Amino acid sequence: MDSLIYFRFFVDVVHNITNIIVFWGSSGLAFTMLFAGFVFLKEKEKRATGMAFLLVDVFAVLSLTVYLWGDEFKYICVLLSLSVIFFTAYLFTPSIFFKKAEDVTPSGRIDERNTMFSRNELIPGTEQFERYYNEFPEHRAKDDIFRANHGLLSKKTAFFSPLAFAMADAGFETVKAFHSMVNGNTARDAVMVDENKLDFFIREWLKKRGAVSAGVTQMKDHHWYSTGGRGDRYNKKYIPKNELGIAFTVEMNxxxxxxxxxxPIVMESSQQYLNAGAIATQLAFFLRNLGFEARAHIDGNYEVVCPLVARDAGLGExxxxxxxxxxxxxxxxxxAVVTTNAPLKVDDRNYDPSVEDFCSKCLKCADACPASAISKKDKEVIGxxxxxxxxxxxxxxxxxxxxxxxxxxxxxxxxxxxxxxxHNSIRFLIRHFPNFRKPAVLLDDFFYGRRPKPHKFPKWV
Ligand code: SF4
Ligand code: SF4
Known part of the structure; x- marks a missing residue:
């Protein structure tokens, strides 16, 4: 008899506690979804807005049900509430309880001649064309397929749009105007500057010029292309220099x-290549004015593999x-990147294993790619x-x-x-709570769709 009384007392206590938690939890989620709904509305994400407001109703009904009828279905409520609480605890188990994936340093160097931009510039019938396919015959058949199409920014392509294509072309051509300035002589009459001040100045100036993030790394072999593949750098062998690399990113709208x-995507790409190119060229010029060697690496004129430099400068994975x-x-x-011998502070690599783990669960890009060009497999040993x-x-x-x-x-x-x-809160949860990653993918699919449709053009485009 006693044990039955204890059991009922225990259920009552658990019931009261879980009721409070679920009531406030679901009310909190209803408000979060309301907030999310307005965020999505502002971002012009129609589907996500609709889904968020739908969830406001669901969580509001849940919290009301617990409030009004929680006492009538005591045992069911306790079971449901405990499940919700345990599931939440599972979702938000911090990453310190998980094995950290190993950071991998890329090895070997990339031959720029094998990049598609370089192969696209080969003109059939020329000596360079024949020499390339003699050296890399395995690329010939695949390249003949893309050459049979009309090509980037052509009027006969599927998504031709006169204004956007003309502006994109203007952007790419304008970046070329910087090519003659990416490198140059250092000033002979340079004044000495304080190293700390210089470092701080550059970082602040980059922010002011619109860089979203910036970092400095010690340049290593794998950052440099082995052989040039574009313009007058074709076939040029690069010798890695013991320099620093300043990498920075600019946002695409x-x-x-x-x-x-x-x-609109190609117009935006060209615009941001131009912005990044202008900033990098000016920064390199500035450093040369101070008596340091500096070379900007910008669209169509790279000696380095920018994503790898940026990765090692702590900007991402x-x-x-x-x-x-x-x-x-x-x-x-x-x-964009500027390589230099200026004495700047080197940033930590800042390895974040959550990105790889999230990518291994997400695969959204692979599902959405119209060319099926993105692997759905786990990482493979390549090179x-x-x-x-x-x-x-x-x-x-x-x-x-x-x-x-x-x-x-x-x-x-x-x-x-x-x-x-x-969105930063969601990114924070993804980064720090490994069990939250798979549900985060499902939530993203729920709000935006697994294969979201392209948006309509902005009116002015
Ligand atoms: S879409 Fe998903 S899998 Fe693809 S890069 Fe982004 S996070 Fe990784
Ligand atoms: S979605 Fe596919 S085809 Fe399009 S840019 Fe990405 S990898 Fe290339």
Whole structure:
């Protein structure tokens, strides 16, 4: 008899506690969804807005049910509430209780001649063309496929849009105007500057010029292309220099990226290559004015592999789609680098294993890629290290059909959401709570769709 009384007393206590937790928990979630709904509305995400307001109703009904009828269905409520509490505790188990994945340092160097931009510039019938395919015959058949399409920014491509294509072309051509200034002589009459002041000045100036993130790394072998593949650097062998690399990112506008793979994406890419190129060229010029060697690496004129430099400068990780995933904007950035012998502070690598783990669960870019160019497999050993590699030929063939640089993978990536309180909170949870990652993918699918449709063009485009 006594034990029955104790049991009932125990159920009553648990019931009261869990009722309070579930009532306040569901009320809190209803308010969170209300907040999310307005955030999505502002971001012009129609589906996500609808889903958020739907969840406001669901959580409001749940909290009301617990409040009004919690006492009548005591045992069911206790069971349900305990399940919710245990599940929440499971979701938010901190990452310190999980084994940390090992950081992998890339090895070997990339030959720029094998990149698609370089192969695209080869002109059939020329000596350079024949020499390349004699050296790399395995690329010939695949390259013939993209050459059969009309090509990037062509009027005959699927997503031709006169204004957007003309502006994109203008952007790419304007970046070329900087090519003659990426390198140059250092000033002979330079004044001495304080090292700490210089470091601080550069970081603040980059922010002021619109960089979302910036960092400095010691340049290593794998940062440098082995052989040049574009312009007058074709076939030039690069010798890695013992220098520092300043890497920074600039944001690609979310509204334009959301239209991918249609015309606004290529216009935005070209715009941000231009912005990043202007900033990097000016920064290199500035350092040379102070008597240091400095070379900017900008669109169409790289000696270094920018995502790898940025990764080692602490700006992010390389994700499934092979791009730099930044903590603030995921892959929705463009990168530029300045290599220099100026005495700057080197940043920590800042390894974040959560990105790889999240990518292994997400696969949204792979599902959304119109060319099926992104691997759905786990990382594979390629060139001696474990990594993901996209099928660059399939990707570029799609670009030369679409006329744009596609970017659908960037548009759908859950990390690409805007840099605001709501999305940053989700990124924080993804980073610190490994069990939250899979549900986060499911939630992203719920709000935005597994294969979100491209948005309509902004009216002015
Ligand atoms: S879409 Fe998903 S899998 Fe692809 S890069 Fe982004 S987080 Fe990783
Ligand atoms: S840019 Fe487009 S085609 Fe290329 S990998 Fe991304 S989604 Fe696929």
């Amino acid at each position: 979310g509204e334009m990226v959301a239209c991918s793979p249609k015309a 390389i994700g499934r789609m092979g791009l730099l995933m930044t903590p603030q904007l995921g892959p929705r950035v463009r990168i 001696g290290i474990k990594r993901w590699q996209i099928d660059q030929e399939k990707c570029f063939t799609y670009w030369s059909y679409a006329g744009t640089d596609c970017g659908r993978c960037i548009g759908v990536c859950p990390y690409s959401h805007p840099n605001n309180l709501f």
